[in-house]
Amino acid sequence: MNFASDNxxxxHPKIAESLTRHAGGFAASYGASDLDRAVEKRFNEVFEREVAVFFVATGTAANSLALASVNRPGGVSFCHREAHAIEDECGAPEYFTGGARLHPVDGPLGCIDPVNLKQELKRFNPAFIHAGQPMAVSITQATEVGTLYSLADIAGISAICRDHGLPLHMDGARFANALVSLGVSPADMTWRQGVDIVSFGGTKNGCWCAEALVFMDPSHAKDLPFIRKRAAQLFSKTRFIAAQFDAYLDGDLWLELATHANAMAARLADHIRASERIRLAWAPQANEVFAIMKKSVSEKLHLEGAVFYDWNPPHSEMDRVEEGEIFTRFVTSFATSEEEVDRFGELIA
Amino acid sequence: MNFASDNxxxxHPKIAESLTRHAGGFAASYGASDLDRAVEKRFNEVFEREVAVFFVATGTAANSLALASVNRPGGVSFCHREAHAIEDECGAPEYFTGGARLHPVDGPLGCIDPVNLKQELKRFNPAFIHAGQPMAVSITQATEVGTLYSLADIAGISAICRDHGLPLHMDGARFANALVSLGVSPADMTWRQGVDIVSFGGTKNGCWCAEALVFMDPSHAKDLPFIRKRAAQLFSKTRFIAAQFDAYLDGDLWLELATHANAMAARLADHIRASERIRLAWAPQANEVFAIMKKSVSEKLHLEGAVFYDWNPPHSEMDRVEEGEIFTRFVTSFATSEEEVDRFGELIA
Amino acid sequence: MNFASDNxxxxHPKIAESLTRHAGGFAASYGASDLDRAVEKRFNEVFEREVAVFFVATGTAANSLALASVNRPGGVSFCHREAHAIEDECGAPEYFTGGARLHPVDGPLGCIDPVNLKQELKRFNPAFIHAGQPMAVSITQATEVGTLYSLADIAGISAICRDHGLPLHMDGARFANALVSLGVSPADMTWRQGVDIVSFGGTKNGCWCAEALVFMDPSHAKDLPFIRKRAAQLFSKTRFIAAQFDAYLDGDLWLELATHANAMAARLADHIRASERIRLAWAPQANEVFAIMKKSVSEKLHLEGAVFYDWNPPHSEMDRVEEGEIFTRFVTSFATSEEEVDRFGELIA
Amino acid sequence: MNFASDNxxxxHPKIAESLTRHAGGFAASYGASDLDRAVEKRFNEVFEREVAVFFVATGTAANSLALASVNRPGGVSFCHREAHAIEDECGAPEYFTGGARLHPVDGPLGCIDPVNLKQELKRFNPAFIHAGQPMAVSITQATEVGTLYSLADIAGISAICRDHGLPLHMDGARFANALVSLGVSPADMTWRQGVDIVSFGGTKNGCWCAEALVFMDPSHAKDLPFIRKRAAQLFSKTRFIAAQFDAYLDGDLWLELATHANAMAARLADHIRASERIRLAWAPQANEVFAIMKKSVSEKLHLEGAVFYDWNPPHSEMDRVEEGEIFTRFVTSFATSEEEVDRFGELIA
Known part of the structure; x- marks a missing residue:
């Protein structure tokens, strides 16, 4: 009953197998091998356009380099108050941009409220240099709290970006989970709604270590080779990432794994809804489930072998947690089995 | 006949196999798994003392975070003019330290000349803040040009460090190659000679991606968890690096692979010595061989299937290259075969 | 009727005169002259203890170097959402710290609410490196919206700092205005309540350019000479700042000037209170007055020669501004005359 | 007999007087006052073209922001090994660029040797991202060792810059001293020879604190307002710098002061040439004189009231200093009198 994290x-065996298959022989390093180029082309197919793809070590790196690529002096990027970039990256985005700020925007259930975004942007007057200059908007899909932006939501945010001349970045650490939940194509969820840069995560969905920074318009990524190398994110044996993505994208394995993870989250949520001992914080839309329970219940569940984390509730949802209760997070993945979900269901029944 | 680079x-099959073996099941992420801890302990054995070990994505990351860990405002680190940190890391060490400078020190054949080091240090007066403050010395073992510091050389540099209160860092991207060539222990080549921090490379010697930053004194690494995470270098599924190092260190595989690579370099050098068409720049001491030849010869060799790079000669050795000649680099690895070395030997005979 | 800003x-004539008096002759540069040292001693008297004093070019520099002096990897500093450091320094604090974050804390009327501060700090778990590490708390006295922390308020914030091992910084761009309004001593308003570092501003209160970074404990400022020089903030002819502070502190000129500025603000507020065309946003406690009025009224006042700025209301006070109204700022200074205040009073009567 | 430094x-009395004259009344802050604009226009006349002018606090700031304005990831700037930017700015240029490197180029007597510059540039291959990317060349005029680039020298360097697509920066901390020594116009010494950005110093030549960053092509300075503010270099009461430059440029005061300083240096050099106790290191071309003497002589001169510094000889000239001798620097300024120069002459006669 391990719901600690998808990491x-x-x-996945197919990923491991692909890596082994590509272990032998010589191949050009630093992204120049045939396999690297073949996988890059796969991304063109995935996104239905020519994109620029850069492998990096971590999701934090992808997000940070995305912002570094649009960096401006005194730059301010807007993201949700509980965005991963703000709460979970130890300042990497600010570090990689030499101090460009992440400006928190509020909104319910992990999504930027466009009204708030507009209002915050209004506080920046282009002629008032003291405030700095807006530089980007970043959204997380799926969000940190297991919810989704609809296509219309994304289009709404990107319209605001366009009005202010700002690029739109999508943190897709759980891109696949969002995609299969919405039942749309990668192109639909990104550039067709105005998204410019995507952190495309594979690690949480069955890879060892496979993160890619994807630019919808390659002309915006001209400096990226230097930006990535300067950040010590250029692997030498890049085929070890390419080999993972090769298997990941092959035969839609990635969508299959995400579908499973989401189904396990939905199943878990059903068990929680049926329970009288713990309650669902809100309906999951991807592979994260949040629940509220008494501390004593949590302790008992841990003793009985359930693995999950206490979590900080989003600022916007703090009222949901009563005195004496704790807020908790459960994450499912390709490796979660129905059996362990049901076993947990029995525990809380 | 691929001598492009060890990357x-x-x-190596045993590395790939270990990775596959550890693919299943749940394990704590971010360095907290049993395997992570077991491998950390292996490093204690390797170095014959308790050390602090941090996995990172690249050798550039290891070097840059080493310097970031001893960072000081206006800091100046001293390394050889042709150090990897200066010539091949796209400014990552300066970037990760927010601008601490790498101060080039000359010396023959890739090694810092201690007389020059002392002289450069003399230019820094602790009371003259304009010059900045010395912060570290960094040496590369094996060097970028395939040579070695002897134990006495290292002790000599570290004595200067001690006199000036400076930590000594060793860039060990080819640590194993140096070790087996000198025939000494890791402890001998590092802390027993006064080395404080080691970039311990596994990637060039048979791993996919396995680099570790090792602090001889764990108390000097207290901030490293934050420094690494801030630099987007904390992998989530760290067991994928641990699994590589597990196989790498097991049964002295790492020493065996390095011994082979060095032997191939020596064999290649013998062929070059015997040739009248190309000449050896200097005797290799690890797994890199440098040779000088006419441009026409180089072109012909490439046509005949030999893969190697033109290279910038070190400033100190530029006189060795005559007008019309080019300077070239050949690198051998665990994957280099006697057969291809000999085939190249025939080509140049 | 110029209420645009105190800058x-x-x-003040005495400041200008002091500068002229010290123009001749040779004096050691970079802070080593007799005058520099004499003025440093004056600061010891002002604060009733031995302090470390560093002249810098701007208030933004003082704030930014204060944070740089306590910098930590992944560091997070807490300040009011509308702090100058967040809203008016174009990212300098983040830039000077290489990306350490400013974390906004809400509170009414420009003051950090200690309940909110505690709650935000609770979100940081020392073992959870992803969130980064708390590094400092910074308060502004007088605040950006013309209000004050009482001595008890400051003591309350500093108690929280102590509980979390955090230094407390005070942005005192309008230090003198706060001091005379509270009627306390510099020691009372700072270290006796637990303040560790002060940005001590003279520019807004009658100097040309005189800002000092003051450390209550000189042992905390050991790296500051390098931190300041690295930031290009070490003037060569430092006596030109020392000469200003010499006159500024002499005979309590600084307190006299601040008293006048505050009195002018109070007088202006009285006029606004009496007006039916514009209304006071809240009672001023220093030398800034905020008023709300119809856009048409504002335009007419500007036409009639009043100089003041439209301003972004604090997030906490946005409800005070009705549809069609604008929020405005008026600042008084040593140079504001009763006559122009009263002339403005007539305009709005 | 104070030859410590021009700072x-x-x-100068006229500078001090101008400052006092502009002390009263209200004026727009942050560079928007009438005086600011008038002085900006004066710079257009000085340079015989429309330029963009930015006041900053120090020469180090001017140099550092010049490089920040042309910053590139992995950027490498080329300057003389003993450039102020490398040896005397405590890492500020690297700090302000987030780590862009200063690459030392050798050359005799403080001037970059164009042959060396070309050779170093050749080591950078645009396709080899590991090395980083050339970003700028910076020369110092007058140099740190009191010598000059001729117009032809400057044109030669700028031709290399043009070939490599690099901007050329001139550190003109002693711009006026170079100008009057060469007897040319500001336009001749800068853009007519291909210089793009100038650090225009006034402080060392009679101002309190007056440094300007001047862009020959204003379109290259679009981000500068943010770059400067982010670096805490935007003074609030900018008229205090404008007032200094107003007097400085008025009636060619600046040229007059530099002519005097240079004449004093030449007079001092003549005395040294005539001496048998100390010897001239090389002929001064501006206002700095370098001399070599026995340590005992130096001590005696100090005792007799001469103020001057021991100095690190340039790497290229170290051979000139014999065992037991010391290398020393003498600087003259607008405030140096014939009388004290001659008094020193008597001492060494």
């Missing part, structure tokens, strides 16, 4: 899972 | 090789 | 005033 | 002098 507690290892690698 | 054109893939992964 | 639209020039220099 | 040990105070302010």
């Amino acid at each position: 507690w899972a290892g690698a | 054109w090789a893939g992964a | 639209w005033a020039g220099a | 040990w002098a105070g302010a």
